[in-house]
Amino acid sequence: MQFTADDDQRFWFYNSMHFPEPMCAFDMITAEAAYCALGSSTTRVFSLPTTLGIDYRIVNGRVYIGGNAVTDPAEIERRTHEFQQRAFYYYANWESLYAQWKEKMLSLIKDAQELEKVHLPEFEPLEHVHAGRGVASNHTLIDVYQKTLEGYFRMWHHHFEFLLLGYGAYLTFFAFCKKAFPEISDQTVARMVAGMEAEIFRPDEELRRLAHCAVELGVDGHFIEGRSVEDLMKSLKAGGSNGSAWLAELEASREPWFNINVGDGFYHYHRSWNDDLSMPLSAIPGYIRLIKAGESLKRPVEKLQAERTQLIEDYRELLSSDDERQAYDQMITLAHRVFPYVEGHKFYCEHWYTNLFFNKIREFGDLLCTHGFFKKADDVFQLTHYELESAVIDLMTAWSAGSKPRGPARWPAIVQERRDAIQEWAKHTPPPALGPVPDVIDDPAIVMLWGITRESLNTWLGIGDGANPNEIRGFAASNGIVEGPACVVKSVEDTARLRDGDILVCQVTNPTWAPLFQKIAGAVSDIGGSMSHAAIVAREYGLPAVVGTGSATSRIRDGQRIRVDGARGIVTLL
Amino acid sequence: MTDSKHISWFKDIGLADRPHVGGKGGSLGELQRAGIDVPPGFVVRTATFERFVEFLEQQAPVRAEVEPLESGDLISIGRVSARLRERFEQTRLPPDITAELIHAHEMLSGDTGAAVAVRSSATTEDAADASFAGLQDTFLWVTTADDVLKLIRRCWSSLYSVESISYRRKLSIPEEGVAMAVVVQRMVNARTAGVMFTRSPTTGDRSVITIEGAWGLGSAVVGGEVTPDRWVVGKITGEVSSRDVSDKATEHLPAAGGGVDHVPVPEERRRTACLSDEELQVLRSVARKVERHYGCAQDIEWAIDRDSNSLFLLQSRPETVWSSKDPAPAAKAVADPAMHVMSIFGGKR
Numbered sequence: 001m002q003f004t005a006d007d008d009q010r011f012w013f014y015n016s017m018h019f020p021e022p023m024c025a026f027d028m029i030t031a032e033a034a035y036c037a038l039g040s041s042t043t044r045v046f047s048l049p050t051t052l053g054i055d056y057r058i059v060n061g062r063v064y065i066g067g068n069a070v071t072d073p074a075e076i077e078r079r080t081h082e083f084q085q086r087a088f089y090y091y092a093n094w095e096s097l098y099a100q101w102k103e104k105m106l107s108l109i110k111d112a113q114e115l116e117k118v119h120l121p122e123f124e125p126l127e128h129v130h131a132g133r134g135v136a137s138n139h140t141l142i143d144v145y146q147k148t149l150e151g152y153f154r155m156w157h158h159h160f161e162f163l164l165l166g167y168g169a170y171l172t173f174f175a176f177c178k179k180a181f182p183e184i185s186d187q188t189v190a191r192m193v194a195g196m197e198a199e200i201f202r203p204d205e206e207l208r209r210l211a212h213c214a215v216e217l218g219v220d221g222h223f224i225e226g227r228s229v230e231d232l233m234k235s236l237k238a239g240g241s242n243g244s245a246w247l248a249e250l251e252a253s254r255e256p257w258f259n260i261n262v263g264d265g266f267y268h269y270h271r272s273w274n275d276d277l278s279m280p281l282s283a284i285p286g287y288i289r290l291i292k293a294g295e296s297l298k299r300p301v302e303k304l305q306a307e308r309t310q311l312i313e314d315y316r317e318l319l320s321s322d323d324e325r326q327a328y329d330q331m332i333t334l335a336h337r338v339f340p341y342v343e344g345h346k347f348y349c350e351h352w353y354t355n356l357f358f359n360k361i362r363e364f365g366d367l368l369c370t371h372g373f374f375k376k377a378d379d380v381f382q383l384t385h386y387e388l389e390s391a392v393i394d395l396m397t398a399w400s401a402g403s404k405p406r407g408p409a410r411w412p413a414i415v416q417e418r419r420d421a422i423q424e425w426a427k428h429t430p431p432p433a434l435g436p437v438p439d440v441i442d443d444p445a446i447v448m449l450w451g452i453t454r455e456s457l458n459t460w461l462g463i464g465d466g467a468n469p470n471e472i473r474g475f476a477a478s479n480g481i482v483e484g485p486a487c488v489v490k491s492v493e494d495t496a497r498l499r500d501g502d503i504l505v506c507q508v509t510n511p512t513w514a515p516l517f518q519k520i521a522g523a524v525s526d527i528g529g530s531m532s533h534a535a536i537v538a539r540e541y542g543l544p545a546v547v548g549t550g551s552a553t554s555r556i557r558d559g560q561r562i563r564v565d566g567a568r569g570i571v572t573l574l
Numbered sequence: 575m576t577d578s579k580h581i582s583w584f585k586d587i588g589l590a591d592r593p594h595v596g597g598k599g600g601s602l603g604e605l606q607r608a609g610i611d612v613p614p615g616f617v618v619r620t621a622t623f624e625r626f627v628e629f630l631e632q633q634a635p636v637r638a639e640v641e642p643l644e645s646g647d648l649i650s651i652g653r654v655s656a657r658l659r660e661r662f663e664q665t666r667l668p669p670d671i672t673a674e675l676i677h678a679h680e681m682l683s684g685d686t687g688a689a690v691a692v693r694s695s696a697t698t699e700d701a702a703d704a705s706f707a708g709l710q711d712t713f714l715w716v717t718t719a720d721d722v723l724k725l726i727r728r729c730w731s732s733l734y735s736v737e738s739i740s741y742r743r744k745l746s747i748p749e750e751g752v753a754m755a756v757v758v759q760r761m762v763n764a765r766t767a768g769v770m771f772t773r774s775p776t777t778g779d780r781s782v783i784t785i786e787g788a789w790g791l792g793s794a795v796v797g798g799e800v801t802p803d804r805w806v807v808g809k810i811t812g813e814v815s816s817r818d819v820s821d822k823a824t825e826h827l828p829a830a831g832g833g834v835d836h837v838p839v840p841e842e843r844r845r846t847a848c849l850s851d852e853e854l855q856v857l858r859s860v861a862r863k864v865e866r867h868y869g870c871a872q873d874i875e876w877a878i879d880r881d882s883n884s885l886f887l888l889q890s891r892p893e894t895v896w897s898s899k900d901p902a903p904a905a906k907a908v909a910d911p912a913m914h915v916m917s918i919f920g921g922k923r
Contacts, residue, residue: 050921076921083919084912091912165915172915180904182777188811314810318780319903326907331914444919479813567813 001032003057003064012057012064013433016550017527018266020507022061022425025418026361026381026388029152030266031056031063037156041164042445043068046090047082048164051443061422062430067443090165094337098162101341105158105348112151112356115144118363120371120399138396141367145392148360149385152353159349164445166338171444173335176328180319185476185567187539192312193335194536196301198343203260203273204514204537206253207280208297211287213249217242220292223285226496229277256352264508264527265350268381272355279495283515290518299540364392371395372408374415382415429554472556474524474549476569477535482522482544483574488558503564505556508534517541522564524552524571538566546571580622580674584615594619596695596755601890608867610860611886615690615759616678620697622671623730623753629668630661637749640734645743648736655736662731667723675726679719679758688760689715689828692722694729695755714793715761717832722758729756762886763828766848767792767877768802770857771893772809772865778896780871782815783807783861787848789839790825792877792888799836800824803848807858814854819847853878856885864890871897 019031039053052068070076090097124136170193177189214220219242222235236243254274262279263270273280287297312332319325365380373391374380383391391407398405487502489495495516498504504520506513508527514537517523523545525534538545544566546552552571556562561574587595587603595603599617606612630636639654666672683690693712711732713725732738733754742752768787773780786795786802794800800823806816822839829835849857857876864887865872871893877886908914 049919070921080916080920087915087919088910088912091915168915168918171918175917176904176914181779181781183774183779183782183806183815185808185811185813185815188808188813311810315781318809320780321903323906324903327903327905327914330907330911331905334911334914444921476815479811567815 001057003059007057008435010066011433011435011438012066014430015056015063015065016430016432017548018264019063020526021267022422023058023063023266024061024268024381024422025384027266027268028058028063029149029385031058033153033156034159035065036153037160038164038445040157041160045161046086046164047079048444049076049080049083051445054445060425060428060430062425064434065446066435067446069443087165087168090162091169091334091337094162094341098341101158101161102348105155105353108151108155108158109348109353109356112148112353112360115147115360116140118144118360118367120367120395136400138399141364141392141396142389144360145364145389148357152357155349155353155357159345162338162341163345166342168444169331169334169338170342173331176331177315180324180328181315184315185479187477187479187535188311190535191539192308192315192332193339194308195336195339195343196299196304196308198340199347200343200536201299201514202347203257203280205299206257207283207515208287210246210249210253211284211291211297213246214284214288215291217246219243219246220288223281223288225282225285229281232281259352259355260347261351261355262513265346265354268358268361272351274355275359280515282496283518286515286518304540361388364388368392368395368407371398371405373405373411375412379411379415382418383411432550470573472524472546472549472552472571472573474546474552474569474571475535476565476567477547478523478538478543478545479567480522480542480544481563481565481567483561483563484521486524486556486558486560486562487520488553488556490553503562505552505562506534507553513537517543522566523547524549524556524562524564526550526553578674579619580625580671581616581618581678584612584617587617593697594621594755596620596697596757597891598693598695598889599755599757600695602757602759602888604867605864605887605890608863610864610867611884612888613691613760613762613886615682615757617695618675618726618756618758620753620755623755625671626662626665626667626727626730630665633665634661636661637752640739640742640749643739643743645740648740651736651739651743655734655739658734659731662727662734663724665727667727672723675723676719679722682758682760683719687717689717689832690722691757691759691761692716692725692729693757693759694732695757696733697751697753697755712793714791714826714834715828715832721832726756726758730754759888761828762877762888763880764791764877765789765880765883766853767888768795768848768875770861770874770876771871772861772874773871773893773896774806775895778901781809783809783858785849785854785857787876788820788822788825789843789848790827790837791834792826792875793834794824794826794836796875799826805849805854807854809858809862812855812858814851817847819845821845822848849878853885860885860887868892 023031035054035056042048043052050070052070054065054067056063056065058064070079118141120137120141173193174189177184214223219236219239222232222239222243236247258273258280261270261272290297316325316328319328361380362377365374365377368374368380368391369377373395380388391411394405394407482503484501484503486505487498489498489504489506498516498519500519501521502519503522503524504516505524506526508525513534517537520543522543523534523538525547526549527547534545534547544564546564546566546569549571556571556573563572563574565572582591582595584603584606587600588607589600589604591603592600595617602612602615627636636658639658643651643654667675679690691712691714711729713728716722716725733752742749766787766789768785769792770783770785772783774782775784785805785807788795788800788802795802801820803820803822804816804818805814807814821844823844824836825839826834827837861872861874864874868890872890873893874887875889877888878884879886905914905917
């Protein structure tokens, strides 16, 4: 999806929230599938009154998006009529539809797990022949490839089945709070709505459980800070029946809870805990230390629940009339109703399913690499999914003809060229927006999913007050002020450098990062809002945090002293 | 500490006594009843004022001098004001009142002869509907019984200041009902003092408390002589969403022979926050308690004692600016709760 001349008249903004780095060719499928599904939901399925879908364009690996607002009053009315028949049905039947959604997602995940491993034997296995299968292994390649893509596109449809409605109900309550209490912080509203048992807490809870198991089984001595995963595994295996018992507990946690990746699901190289155990396992020594120091690692769910109830009650009391209180009750009830989906869907979609998807593509990478298409299996991600299909067909054909595929002569040079391009693109800061800036941004999808308003655009585009060059602004995510050295983390490997008392500066955090919060004094992220993972976990740990700064990882030097003001959303370079 | 018709101790009065003890006195009694720390004290009741006015009327007319004045005729008002104030301040109190006040002051001031504040407490002042706060006088750090007696009369006379008279004439308030009580209260030797509002003065938000404070006695803040430090604190969450530490050039401190000195703040303290985060939270919790007690937003004066670090409230009155213009509800209940989402999806924002 490249820009064409017609696009110059439209307003586009860089979706740095989901796509902070230049995309490689294959990963662009994440944009294609996501916008395809998002648009069907808003335009056709629920008929959002004032907006159609989102268009996207890619230039230099950067994803730009633009809304399609509906402005004709008659059309808005027509769409409103459709919307209410559809969306209100979902709100009224949320629990049962969501239960059905989970079943659909789990069966989709099962289908993906059961796809055959891609493999080309020299001869078709004898048992296939004797069974009269009548379809040769090269056909399996295209079959599995197409099913892999089909499942991925389907996953995104599921992803958006509830998302806009869920965010909409939350934002309804949010907007009410901002009107009734103009100075209420985003995080306070978030705290009133957030659940306590969401899936995003589970991976970290599993690590705490495993730390407890290690102590109970008396194998905690094996967990030494800095020890490699291989050494640890070897030592545990040699550690008698208790060592094996702990490893069995580990296996129980891994499926499904280690299926979280270190990103937000849009880049193939954001691997999961299951793919790289070093991340989760490195947190266990710290947890063991806490257990031995007599601290409880159990999240005080009941206490948190009671605090949330109290918070809701206290704000309710401040409202000016019973009528207003009744509206408040209606809105928060609706927000609580939709929230399990808003909090839970990512685990199933962006994490679990996405891991399966990219790992399946890796299998194709391995196979094509074996047949000389690539120097490294990972090169497969430098092809678009269309090109990859042609490469697969190329291999299928060559395998059947007994001749040589053409790919090995073609792809390595292209792969190299594209790798170089991405490296170059990454050096340049893309303009945050292109085209004429609209006066108002009233597209609920854009406001909801990206938090983009005319005010935030002004900040991005440098319109208005001259900002303090030593200040970086973001969303106030978790209250408190802290000063300390920044540890700028750009990859999982970097997290090994985190020292106690560091302030974590990262592009995005997700459930994978929760264990790191035991070490740090504060957190700053490029991406995320007040309901983002970093914000939620920081509040639980009582750590000051500013999220959604857009540029913290590029503007803060590693080791630099910074101050994080989590109540005001300001990071100051000292 | 028995009551008489001339004075009432704080513990014995509340808001309902306002017609007799004035707004300030009633509010201080009410706060003490609600379990809030206020410096101990008593109120010289309006009946005492009235007895004194009658005493003066026997010599020459008082109220009849004021009644015919035009609110715009500042020259005549000025002449009458000067004459009446002179009489209030120069005439001695009847002996029985004098004896009673000296006794009460002794009990309040104790063996150490602790300093007191003498504060006017008008019956119209501090009421939510007719605030003319600040039109009457307050005298700080008074150390002798003689001065207390003199200053009570000075407070009374402030009811006949040019501003007060012309204000009353403008609103055609009949002179007959005009009376003033006077609060006599132990001074707090404040390290830090200031004011707070239990809603935002800028947005009217009821979920935040705005706290302003500066070094020394609160008179520097109330009188606008120093730009106070300013915090916005979440009423429920305790989050400090805004903190502005200002350059506090002066502070009011007790003078050696009574009264207040205006002293330059030493360089190292000028730009230092005058409250710690813990103190902000203590203020927040007291503010909530007071607001809950009254059932409406409050405008509060407070002080933190230099030696004990204890917090005292010096005054609390209903907030008047936002309460009088409360906007329409943020939303109203609807038959189908899902309809609320149209505020987001309907494009009517």
